[in-house]
Amino acid sequence: xxxxxxxxxxxxxxxxxxxxxxxxxxxxxxxxxxxxxxxxxxxxxxxxxxxxxxxxxxxxxxxxxxxxxxxxxxxxxxxxxxxxxxxxxxxxxxxxxxxxxxxxxxxxxxxxxxxxxxxxxxxxxxxxxxxxxxxxxxxxxxxxxxxxxxxxxxxxxxxxxxxxxxxxxxxxxxxxxxxxxxxxxxxxxxxxxxxxxxxxxxxxxxxxxxxxxxxxxxxxxxxxxxxxxxxxxxxxxxxxxxxxxxxxxxxxxxxxxxxxxxxxxxxxxxxxxxxxxxxxxxxxxxxxxxxxxxxxxxxxxxxxxxxxxxxxxxxxxxxxxxxxxxxxxxxxxxxxxxx
Numbered sequence: 001x002x003x004x005x006x007x008x009x010x011x012x013x014x015x016x017x018x019x020x021x022x023x024x025x026x027x028x029x030x031x032x033x034x035x036x037x038x039x040x041x042x043x044x045x046x047x048x049x050x051x052x053x054x055x056x057x058x059x060x061x062x063x064x065x066x067x068x069x070x071x072x073x074x075x076x077x078x079x080x081x082x083x084x085x086x087x088x089x090x091x092x093x094x095x096x097x098x099x100x101x102x103x104x105x106x107x108x109x110x111x112x113x114x115x116x117x118x119x120x121x122x123x124x125x126x127x128x129x130x131x132x133x134x135x136x137x138x139x140x141x142x143x144x145x146x147x148x149x150x151x152x153x154x155x156x157x158x159x160x161x162x163x164x165x166x167x168x169x170x171x172x173x174x175x176x177x178x179x180x181x182x183x184x185x186x187x188x189x190x191x192x193x194x195x196x197x198x199x200x201x202x203x204x205x206x207x208x209x210x211x212x213x214x215x216x217x218x219x220x221x222x223x224x225x226x227x228x229x230x231x232x233x234x235x236x237x238x239x240x241x242x243x244x245x246x247x248x249x250x251x252x253x254x255x256x257x258x259x260x261x262x263x264x265x266x267x268x269x270x271x272x273x274x275x276x277x278x279x280x281x282x283x284x285x286x287x288x289x290x291x292x293x294x295x296x297x298x299x300x301x302x303x304x305x306x307x308x309x310x311x312x313x314x315x316x317x318x319x320x321x322x323x324x325x326x327x328x329x330x331x332x333x334x335x336x337x338x339x
Contacts, residue, residue, distance in 0.1 A: 008137035009165075015158040023155070027150045028137060030064055034112075034146045035130040035139030041113035041178035042084060055177045057112045058087055059255045061149045061173065065089060068153055071160060080190065083183040084113070084175040087149065088191060091156055105168045109149020111177035114141035135211075148204035165296065170195060176206070209288060210295035219281050225263035228253060 002138070039053040048054050058077055065075050065087075072092035079085045093099050117127040117140065125131055127140035128284050159166045172191070176183045206217040230249040237246065261268055268274070
């Protein structure tokens with residue numbers, strides 16, 4: 001940022017009220033339409049280009065952003081041959097010098113591709129059938145990560161409505177995150193001359209431990225992936241000839257992996273995989289644990305109270321009736337059989 005905004009610059013309560021109204025009256029409807037479209041990530045839909053569903057959700061989001069008529073906002077859908085498209089928007093900064101070439105810039109990130117259907121949905125729910133119930137919107141992709149572009153623009157609108165002077169703000173919404181963001185870096189490279197000096201990245205694609213507070217992810221565990229292949233022979237040989245003579249490819253692979261990881265504890269062995277965890281991160285971890293534990297205990301207390309109520313009213317616990325209905329009948333309970 002070129003200059004820190006005083007705490008009084010933004011009326012947080014007013015911003016919350018504005019964004020909440022926008023969310024309930026407009027964005028929830030947009031997310032319902034988004035959930036209904038099975039825009040699966042390329043890893044789960046190799047024919048994504050022929051399906052055109054990723055294009056559809058991207059165009060829908062772009063149309064909504066343009067309809068907001070945010071002052072100073074420019075938007076485009078960027079395409080590269082053979083790669084999933086990206087939504088890119090820029091909001092001119094209104095701080096003094098915010099649009100200079102070397103000015104600090106905020107980048108907002110999200111994605112619109114989805115995980116596949118999977119199983120385990122409640123009987124009245126489904127991945128492509130949005131349902132709003134008790135303040136929660138069910139369906140595939142709403143939280144991961146369809147909301148990101150709408151939340152980003154709603155936040156900018158809240159700043160603009162209070163005449164807060166924001167820095168230059170950019171947005172990149174990709175469509176291959178669930179496939180490992182395989183197309184993101186080529187787009188970042190292509191857009192680099194337009195990105196400028198990105199000083200802060202806000203990634204709207206994390207989690208929350210409960211619904212009682214706003215969660216900010218300050219640290220994530222990383223991942224390094226690769227393919228390990230062990231080859232011994234150039235052709236198949238009968239086990240009667242080769243067993244005990246040809247080395248076991250599994251044993252060789254196990255030995256290689258044992259150089260990296262203690263198979264008994266899971267600890268990574270090379271020192272380069274370890275670092276000192278900052279004290280502030282440890283404090284945040286403890287605070288997170290406490291917040292989640294509090295929510296879990298509250299849920300447990302609710303369940304126990306519900307059990308007590310059911311026992312008092314019906315002399316049975318929740319689910320017992322269903323258990324009786326689904327349990328196999330004993331011989332004495334079996335209906336009479338005809339002869």
